[in-house]
Amino acid sequence: MTINEIQDKIIEEFSIFEDWMDKYSYLIELGRECPMIDEKDKKENNLIKGCQSKVWVSAELIDGKMVIKADSDAVITKGIVTLLLRVLNNQKPQDVYDANLYFIDQIGLSTHLSPTRSNGLLSMIKQIKLYAIAYTIKGE
Numbered sequence: 001m002t003i004n005e006i007q008d009k010i011i012e013e014f015s016i017f018e019d020w021m022d023k024y025s026y027l028i029e030l031g032r033e034c035p036m037i038d039e040k041d042k043k044e045n046n047l048i049k050g051c052q053s054k055v056w057v058s059a060e061l062i063d064g065k066m067v068i069k070a071d072s073d074a075v076i077t078k079g080i081v082t083l084l085l086r087v088l089n090n091q092k093p094q095d096v097y098d099a100n101l102y103f104i105d106q107i108g109l110s111t112h113l114s115p116t117r118s119n120g121l122l123s124m125i126k127q128i129k130l131y132a133i134a135y136t137i138k139g140e
Contacts, residue, residue, distance in 0.1 A: 027079030
């Protein structure tokens with residue numbers, strides 16, 4: 001699936017919920033599906049700066065696509081990073097870098113997060129896009 005097709009599917013999933021408490025519950029549920037980062041990768045250079053909770057993100061290039069894994073010590077944050085991974089995981093680095101992550105606004109996430117969680121979300125996106133740039137420059 002393309003990045004936009006995945007985003008459209010997420011928007012459709014979240015449209016079922018009218019109440020934000022239900023959306024938060026769904027985020028928590030999604031966090032259980034997070035592609036877990038290996039314990040050995042829970043190191044300082046994979047720790048996202050700017051997050052209130054601890055969030056680790058690692059990426060590697062396999063067969064020309066980014067394989068991204070993550071973990072967080074907070075359940076809602078883990079759900080948020082899982083959404084990002086659903087959209088960006090197993091995509092080409094250039095596509096990840098070029099991605100317009102419109103689903104964040106469309107599902108109302110950007111307006112319902114606390115300022116610290118919003119900063120954390122932006123930091124997660126920035127780090128994933130930095131990995132994408134690195135893999136694009138390397139030309140691997």
